[in-house]
Each structure stands twice: as structure tokens, then as C-alpha cells.
Amino acid sequence: MITHEEDTITALATPSGEGAISIIRISGKNSFSSVDNIFKGKIKIAEAQSHTIHYGKIISSQNETIDDVLVSVFRNPNSFTGEDSVEISTHGSPLIIQKIISELLRYDVRLADPGEFTKRAFLNGKIDLAQAEAVADVINSRTEASLRGARNQLDGLLSQKVDSLREMLVNTSSLIELELDFAEEDVEFMSLEQIKKNIAEIIAEINELIKSYSFGRVIRDGVNVALVGKPNVGKSSLLNYILKESRAIVSEIPGTTRDIIREDVSIDGILYKLFDTAGIRLTEDVVEKEGVLRSREAVSKADIVLLINDAISDYDDILYNQIMGLTSEERIIKVTNKIDLNDNYNSDSDVKISALTGKGINELFKVLKEKAVGSKTYSEKNAIVTNQRHYNSLLKAKGHLENAETSISQKMTGEFNSVDLRNAETALGEIIGK
Numbered sequence: 001m002i003t004h005e006e007d008t009i010t011a012l013a014t015p016s017g018e019g020a021i022s023i024i025r026i027s028g029k030n031s032f033s034s035v036d037n038i039f040k041g042k043i044k045i046a047e048a049q050s051h052t053i054h055y056g057k058i059i060s061s062q063n064e065t066i067d068d069v070l071v072s073v074f075r076n077p078n079s080f081t082g083e084d085s086v087e088i089s090t091h092g093s094p095l096i097i098q099k100i101i102s103e104l105l106r107y108d109v110r111l112a113d114p115g116e117f118t119k120r121a122f123l124n125g126k127i128d129l130a131q132a133e134a135v136a137d138v139i140n141s142r143t144e145a146s147l148r149g150a151r152n153q154l155d156g157l158l159s160q161k162v163d164s165l166r167e168m169l170v171n172t173s174s175l176i177e178l179e180l181d182f183a184e185e186d187v188e189f190m191s192l193e194q195i196k197k198n199i200a201e202i203i204a205e206i207n208e209l210i211k212s213y214s215f216g217r218v219i220r221d222g223v224n225v226a227l228v229g230k231p232n233v234g235k236s237s238l239l240n241y242i243l244k245e246s247r248a249i250v251s252e253i254p255g256t257t258r259d260i261i262r263e264d265v266s267i268d269g270i271l272y273k274l275f276d277t278a279g280i281r282l283t284e285d286v287v288e289k290e291g292v293l294r295s296r297e298a299v300s301k302a303d304i305v306l307l308i309n310d311a312i313s314d315y316d317d318i319l320y321n322q323i324m325g326l327t328s329e330e331r332i333i334k335v336t337n338k339i340d341l342n343d344n345y346n347s348d349s350d351v352k353i354s355a356l357t358g359k360g361i362n363e364l365f366k367v368l369k370e371k372a373v374g375s376k377t378y379s380e381k382n383a384i385v386t387n388q389r390h391y392n393s394l395l396k397a398k399g400h401l402e403n404a405e406t407s408i409s410q411k412m413t414g415e416f417n418s419v420d421l422r423n424a425e426t427a428l429g430e431i432i433g434k
């Protein structure tokens with residue numbers, strides 16, 4: 001009997017809708033024979049060499065020509081899924097695609113489940129779990145930095161790092177277990193000191209990965225930034241200036257209420273989701289209240305709050321205190337606007353700008369970036385954690401290792417240590433799917 005995993009599957013690999021070309025992917029044992037049933041070219045696909053492309057026509061069971069196509073052939077194990085695979089490039093018409101897929105379904109091929117091609121690549125050992133997750137991240141990347149981070153993971157940097165730590169753990173715990181087996185004979189395979197040193201080293205490496213997550217999360221998901229301040233300090237002007245300056249508007253999300261709008265921009269490779277709020281004022285007006293509620297929510301959820309005042313009016317302590325109740329000091333960047341009108345304005349703001357002339361905006365971008373990702377930079381060669389699941393597994397592994405450290409310093413029996421080490425090993429294994 002053929003299992004679900006052994007079926008031959010097909011799906012449209014490019015976005016649905018009209019386009020210059022579309023690609024239909026087929027993977028599994030019947031890939032070549034099923035395509036040969038509908039494809040008429042110079043040679044049979046079953047006889048074609050791997051990584052070759054063939055021109056021909058797709059002919060329906062009613063003998064009608066559906067389209068002229070290019071067929072790419074990938075023989076196992078040298079394909080994305082590790083199975084025999086075919087990609088049919090067609091003209092990008094939804095009708096053509098539907099017809100070709102229906103024809104394929106007549107020949108022992110079924111529609112793929114969502115993510116099934118990637119799942120097979122994982123099951124066939126072409127990629128590990130972290131890499132499989134990176135496939136989706138690469139596709140969803142909207143900025144340079146997020147793409148680099150996802151590529152980094154797809155290339156296996158995180159997997160290699162985690163795997164080498166796991167290896168070290170396995171070696172250490174096997175020696176401890178061996179020692180237990182020979183407990184009566186009083187031989188020592190690894191000194192307690194060496195075990196402690198190994199564990200400390202692994203914890204230090206895990207800590208590095210854990211630290212990279214605040215950077216990784218930012219490059220993967222972007223940064224929420226709330227612009228707050230009294231009316232007329234220049235919030236909308238600043239927002240507009242940033243949009244014009246960054247030029248890379250990723251998307252525009254029209255305001256859901258009259259009081260708050262969100263714009264996504266990419267500055268220096270990082271995605272910022274800018275929320276322009278109505279200002280947080282206590283109010284009895286019911287319509288206004290709804291807007292204020294949303295503003296408060298935007299501030300509570302913000303990774304960074306741009307607290308804006310201007311150089312020509314008094315500083316608003318009440319507003320400042322309200323903001324402080326919703327977020328924490330280290331998330332706030334204090335901005336003084338309109339310094340073109342009064343550049344002697346004395347305030348303890350972090351950045352002084354003019355949304356009118358653009359003065360100080362580059363400095364604001366610098367401060368924003370530092371707040372968002374910190375001053376530590378990660379190169380393409382560093383393993384970076386961008387995924388919350390991986391982050392949680394690392395925390396778990398670290399917890400088990402710290403338990404092991406404690407029991408060693410309390411000189412508990414080796415059995416305890418080895419259980420903790422095995423648990424840490426499992427937690428690391430979860431990241432790569434071992």
C-alpha cells in the first residue's frame with residue numbers, strides 16, 4: 001500500500017492569478033510517468049536526464065492542446081524534495097493551470113497539502129526543521145535584513161551551531177553514563193572539572209544565541225513604533241517626512257479610525273511599523289474615547305515610543321506620565337520637533353528635529369535603529385535566532401544545563417546530571433527536528 005507520504009503530489013508553485021508564466025510542481029514516484037501521459041515533446045520525460053529542460057505541448061485526454069510548456073526534470077535525490085520531481089512552466093493563465101492540474105490528477109497524482117513539498121524535503125533529510133521554517137521566512141521577507149536573516153537560517157547556520165552544541169552534550173553525557181556503568185571500579189572517564197567546563201561553555205554559546213533573538217525578532221517581524229504627543233506638535237508631519245525620506249513604503253494601511261493610522265516603512269533594511277496616534281488624553285467624548293483606547297493600545301504594544309513635543313510650547317508632563325503608565329522608560333525616545341522655529345530650546349530630549357526642514361531626521365533614524373537592534377551587529381556568518389519556537393527551546397535547554405551545574409556543585413550522583421543533560425539535548429534537538 002502506498003502511504004500518504006509516498007503519493008505523487010502536485011500544486012501550483014507560483015501565485016495564483018494571471019502572470020507571464022506559472023509553474024506547476026509535481027513530486028513523487030509517478031512524476032515522470034504522469035507527465036509523460038500529457039506531455040508531447042521530442043523525448044519522454046522518463047528518459048530525460050536530471051536538471052534538463054524540455055519544450056513540448058500539454059495535450060488533454062480529449063486530444064486538445066492545452067498549452068505549450070517547458071518541463072524541468074529533477075531526478076531523486078537531487079531535487080528540492082529529494083524525490084523525482086518535475087516543474088511545468090506554462091503561460092500564466094488560471095484556466096490553463098486548472099486544466100493541466102486536472103489532467104495530472106487522472107494519473108495517480110493528488111493535490112499537495114499546504115507546505116507538503118517542504119515537509120517532504122524535511123522527511124527526506126534535504127533540510128532540517130529550522131531550515132524548513134526558514135523557507136516560509138524567506139518567502140515572507142519584506143526587507144533586506146529579514147531576507148538576510150532567513151537566508152542565514154536556510155543556509156543552515158543556526159542548525160550547524162545547534163547541532164555542534166548537541167554533539168558536545170552527547171559526548172559529555174555518554175562519558176558520565178559510562179562512568180556510572182563502571183561505578184564500582186572507580187575509574188574516571190571525565191573529571192568533574194572538565195564536565196563543569198563543558199557545560200559552562202555550552203551555556204555561554206546558548207546565551208549568545210538567546211541574545212541574538214532580540215535582533216532576530218526585529219529583522220523577522222519588524223518594529224512597532226508609536227508616535228505620540230499633544231495635537232499640533234507635528235506627528236503627522238514627521239510621519240509624512242519619514243515616508244517621503246525612506247522612499248521604500250512597504251505598504252499603506254489606511255486608518256481604521258479617524259484617530260490612528262499605520263504605515264510600514266523600511267529604513268536601512270529594517271521594517272518599522274509606524275503608528276500615528278491621536279494623543280492620549282482623558283476624555284468623556286464617546287467617539288474620541290474609542291480613538292484614545294486604540295492609541296493606548298498602540299503605545300502598550302509599541303517596541304518604541306516616539307514621544308514628541310515641540311520647541312514652541314510647554315512640555316506636557318501629564319501626557320508623559322500617562323505614557324509612562326503604559327510603557328517603560330527604555331522604550332521611549334524623546335523627540336523635540338520644530339527646532340527651525342527655536343533652536344535654542346532647552347530640553348532633555350534625545351533628538352531634536354524639524355519635520356519641516358528635515359534637520360535631525362538622520363540622527364533620529366540612528367537613535368531608532370540603535371533602540372531597535374542594539375549596538376551589537378551580527379554578520380552574515382553569525383547564527384541568528386529569529387523564531388520564537390527556537391528561542392523557547394534554547395531557554396529550556398539552558399534551564400536544564402543550569403540544573404546540571406547546580407547538582408554538580410552539590411556533588412549529586414552522576415545519574416542526576418545525565419538526566420539534565422539528556423533533557424537539554426532533547427530541547428536542542430527540537431530546534432532542528434531530531
Ligand code: GDP
Pocket residue numbers: 229230231232233234235236237238337338339340341353354355356357
Ligand atoms: P499633529 O497634530 O501632531 O499631527 O501635528 P501636524 O503634523 O498636523 O502639525 C501641526 C502644524 O505644525 C502644521 O501646521 C505643520 O505644518 C506644523 N509643523 C510640523 N512640524 C513642523 C516643523 O518642524 N517646523 C515648523 N515650522 N512647523 C511644523
